[in-house]
Amino acid sequence: DIQMTQAPSSLSASVGDRVTITCRASQSISSYLNWYQQKPGKAPKLLIYAASNLQGGVPSRFSGSGSGTDFTLTISSLQPEDFATYYCQQSYSTLRTFGQGTKVETK
Amino acid sequence: QVQLQESGPGLVKPSETLSLTCTVSGDSVSSGSHYWSWIRQPPGKGLEWIGYIYYSGSTNYNPSLKSRVTILVDTSKNQFSLKLSSVTAADTAVYYCARQVGSGWLYFDYWGQGTLVTVSS
Numbered sequence A: 001d002i003q004m005t006q007a008p009s010s011l012s013a014s015v016g017d018r019v020t021i022t023c024r025a026s027q028s029i030s031s032y033l034n035w036y037q038q039k040p041g042k043a044p045k046l047l048i049y050a051a052s053n054l055q056g057g058v059p060s061r062f063s064g065s066g067s068g069t070d071f072t073l074t075i076s077s078l079q080p081e082d083f084a085t086y087y088c089q090q091s092y093s094t095l096r097t098f099g100q101g102t103k104v105e106t107k
Numbered sequence B: 001q002v003q004l005q006e007s008g009p010g011l012v013k014p015s016e017t018l019s020l021t022c023t024v025s026g027d028s029v030s031s032g033s034h035y036w037s038w039i040r041q042p043p044g045k046g047l048e049w050i051g052y053i054y055y056s057g058s059t060n061y062n063p064s065l066k067s068r069v070t071i072l073v074d075t076s077k078n079q080f081s082l083k084l085s086s087v088t089a090a091d092t093a094v095y096y097c098a099r100q101v102g103s104g105w106l107y108f109d110y111w112g113q114g115t116l117v118t119v120s121s
Helices: none
Strands: A004-007 A010-013 A019-025 A033-038 A045-049 A062-067 A070-075 A085-090 A102-106 B003-007 B018-025 B034-041 B048-053 B059-061 B069-074 B079-084 B093-101 B108-111 B115-119
Touching: A004 A085, A010 A019, A019 A033, A019 A085, A019 A102, A033 A062, A045 A062, A045 B108, A070 A085, B003 B093, B003 B108, B018 B034, B018 B093, B018 B115, B034 B069, B034 B108, B048 B069, B048 B079, B048 B093, B059 B069, B079 B093
Parallel strands: A010 A102
Antiparallel strands: A004 A019, A019 A070, A033 A045, A033 A085, A062 A070, A085 A102, B003 B018, B018 B079, B034 B048, B034 B093, B048 B059, B069 B079, B093 B108, B093 B115
């Protein structure tokens, strides 16, 4: 299995802050890395696919980067609606795996 | 607009079989452009991919669940289904169905709202 490890597990931030979440794969996954946002009681929502491609309708304050084993999700200026849990997911292996999640909370 | 909707019992007894159906609208499970997946999330925990089916009927399952999982597709009803046998309390989770892009980067672009299944006597 390809293990996905996110850091941090949680963070506290304020509206307007720049937020960075990292995701590390246990082996190289090229750019087969996707990011999702999940709010309480809701299904995950695709934000970024193929490491750096913004899904349609997602605000441009979200961006992704990385390849191989190390990836980053950045929110350039945190908005009130961005407080949520974020998951990375690899689609390199036929066994799809997710990171454990990063909860972004209000400071 | 693509929509997926899970349906099925919210309570299953231990050792019995969990059965869920996902009804798709706005797309066809026969299109050949996507894989149709099941993903679950235990209360307060992270996401676990269960498996997917292609319109042809070919499947791919998470090895940790493979001995207990069956995913089927019904193209006439534009649905796909999940059966998980011999359930225990550890199978209590919100179950999501999702559409996975079938070529290229293979991401999950549409999800159902999820349905909570509790395993309890």
